[in-house]
Each structure stands twice: as structure tokens, then as C-alpha cells.
Amino acid sequence: MDYVSPKEVAGTMMSAAISKSSLQVRDLLIRGSMSGALLGISVTLAYLAAAQTKLSMAGALVFPVGFIIIIILGMELVTGSFSLVPLAWLEGKITASVMLKNLFWVFVGNLIGSMLFAFLFWSASSETGTLPTMGPIDQMLVAAAEKKTTGYAVHGFAGLFSAFVKAVLCNWMVCMGVVMAMTSKSTSGKILAAGIPIFIFFALGYEHAVVNMFVIPAGMLFGAKVSFAEWWLDNQLIVTLGNIVGGLLFTGMAVYYTHGKPENQVSTPIL
Template identity: 30%
Template sequence: MKNEQPPMMLAPKEITEEVCKSGESKVSKPFWKVLLSAMLAGFFIGLGYYGYLVLAGNSVMTTVPFFGKFLGGLLFPIGLVLIVIAGGDLFTGNCLLTMGWMSKRYSFSKVLANLGLVYLGNLLGALALAGLMSLSQTASETTREYVLEVAAGKTDLSFLEAMARGILCNILVSLAVYMSFAAKSVGSKVVVLMLPILLFVISGYEHSVANMFVLPFAKILGGEFTIWEMLLNNLLPVTIGNIIGGGVIVPGAYYLIFKR
């Protein structure tokens, strides 16, 4: 009798159960652990985004913008890979906690408490990285100019534009995190995480935690936008969009398909 090999990945229905189990673990973690892991996640996302900015803003790459965006998009997901493999709590990924609530595994108040604390931790981590990057003086003149250009575009969006881009972004980011539960090896997890993130980056969607890094960093570098514009034109609508995409659309659809 032949020994049966374990499956290479979880089936779609099994993923939903793993997401719910992960949610139970996340909402029961102590306050300080959630805050610390969220700070790490905000820091990691900023590191990945900075790598993208350095490559995409390179003077050679700007002559063929899509090529630079594509190669930079291969660096951006490194932040999410660090979070999933090493550990961390990311606001956009934790939006999937709503699936456990829909499945009656924990209360909605626990979802809100976790998301609020994780959002704060992500912000603190992203701000810490922005400050460190400024002190390090490693950004070249072309990188600085590109950071300012990117930030100016982000703060010039209308509320609806930013929210729509936030929805599209977190459909992809939450799907990346969701599908990573199916993968059984580190290599397969990395691939699963990178492909949806690459798509969101080259498409120009908006990620609230990444923006927590790039907008303050641009402000330190002399960005002409106001704090009010940063909040109202970007962070607020993008956050709302991220919640809709990753906390309603993706978990809601798969709850109805597999858990209802």
C-alpha cells in the first residue's frame, strides 16, 4: 500500500477555517504584543515601499516608467513577506478578522479593538522608519524627487478616487494574505504573496499603511502638502476603502460561499 502524500496546499474551503482560527489567535493576544507586532509590520511595509521608490525613481527607470514600476513592484511585496514569515500584524491583512466574526467565533467589538490598535501600531512603525530614513541620508536626489512626486499625486486625489483605489488595493492585499494560508512551504508562500501585490503596485492602487510611511517621509523632505490634505485626501478615504475591500468584499464573499 502506497503512502499518501500530504496535499501541497489547502483547499479553498479549508482556507476559510484557517483564517477563522488565525483570527481567534489574533483577537486574544495581549495588548502589548499586538502593538509591538503592528509596529514591526508598519516598519516592514515601509522598508518594502522604500525599495520600490529607490528603483522606480531611478533616473534610468523613469525613461521607461512601466519597466521601473514593474521591477519596483517586485521589491514592494518584501514587506508583506517579512510580516507573514517572521510575524507581524498588518491593518490591511487583519481586515480579514471579519470572517471570524461572521462565523460567530468572536465578537465585533474584538475586531474593532484589534484593528484600532493595529492601525495605531502600523502608524508608529511607519513614522519611525520615515524618521530613520531621513536621519540616514541614504536617499539620492532622484529618489527624493520621486518621493515628492509620488506624495504630491497621492494628496491630489479626490475622496472618491482615493477610496476606490483603497478598495481595489485591499481586495488584492487581503487575497494575498488569504491565499498564503493555503501554502505549505516558505517558497510557495512567498510566490502567493508577491503576485497579487505586484498587480496592485503596477495598477496604482492605494495602501493605507504604505502611505503612512511615504507621506510623512515626503513631508520631512519638504513636501508642500498640508497635514490636513494628507489626512482628508488620502489616509482617511484610503483607510475606508481598505476596510471595504479587505474587511467586507473578500471575507464576506468567501463566508457566503464556504461558511454559510
């Protein structure tokens, strides 16, 4: 059968966590950079769909394509790793230093890819800043960058806490996409299973750290009134923390510890 049971998925989650932890820095950077760029491409496609149809839901319907490519090609997305790699550490299969090294380099790779695509998209869309007017996608990026930073900060603690909660809810869904892709052995099954939670998070406007690695710098390139400090202090760091909580607590640990049977897992030496 194409369907994989939750018990089997729990075992796959641990196997994936150990496999990810063993990757070399080169591979983490390459796969992470690809993932960051692919999510940036997905955002621009979603904004295009929303601009053309005047329906934000249309954008949410097409946004999952980048995430699906990441899943199918086995790329590295730090938000997905938040739900898996710490499980291997919690179960004593890897050390804390291995876990932190993995998450750090995937984060860096995602950031490199996201910012690179932001620059490439700005260069193509504005002809390297020479066009006098912005297109609809460019305008949406500027608005989104300001809303995601100064839009929260203006409300003080309440605004920043809102960003944190949206990040928790976001990665709950994103990591559900990672885990649900493991419930199918076929490409078509993985596409459908992974795409559903991603559609949910984007449609509801939640906060995703890697998406913001593209949206905010791209908005800044197009003229958003956002400083580097505001990007990181009013959004990126807070959202990353919320993504860790949502992905690990509400997906990784929740699914693994209700379906996984540690005594049935293959013993793997600490790396």
C-alpha cells in the same frame, strides 16, 4: 501535499481571526510596528529599483518582499486584519468591542512603525536635513505625497472618490495575498502565493493605508507641500475606509462564505 484546499483555507481564516483577536495590546503594537516599518522599507526599495531602471514595473516586482516577511513572521498588518477579524464578529465568535480593539491597536502599531521608519530614512538620506539636494528616492517620495493628497483634493469629490475606489481595489488584492499564503504549507509556496497579488496592487498604483502611513509623512519631511490635515482628510481616512470595504467584502466575506461551512467550524466562546 503542499497545497491547501479553499475549504481548508476558509477554516484557517476563521482560526486566524480568532487567534488575532486574542492577542495582547503589547503584541499588537510590536507586530504592528514591525509591519509598518517593513512596508516602508519595501517602498524605498521599490522606488530605488524604479529610479535605477526607469521602469515602474521593476519597483512592483521587488515591493512584495516586505509583505512576504510580514506573512512569514506572523506580524500584524491592519489591512490584512480587515478581511479576517470582522469575520469572527460576524459569526458571533468575538464581540464588537474585541474586534474594534484589535483593529485599533494594530492600526496604531502600523502608524508608529511607518512614521518611525520615515524619520529614520529621512535622517539617513538627508543627513538629518543638512544635505542641500535630494536623491531620486527622496524626490519620488515628495511627488507621491503630493499626488496622494492635494493631487486628489484639487479635483474635489471626484478626486477623493477616486482615492476611495483605488483603496477598495488595493485591499482586495492585499487581502488576496493574505488568504493565498494560507493555500501552501511550505515557505516557498507562501512566498509565491502571497507575492502575486501584492505585485498587482503596487504595479497598478492603488492606495494602501499602511504604505501611505510611510510615504506621506516621509514626503513631508523631505519638503512636500502637504499639511497634517491634508494627509488625513484627503487620503488616510478615505483610504482606510476603502481598504476596509475592499478587504472585507471582496476577499474575507467572499472567500469565507463561498468555501466555509459554519456548521463544520469548531465552536469558540465569545472573548
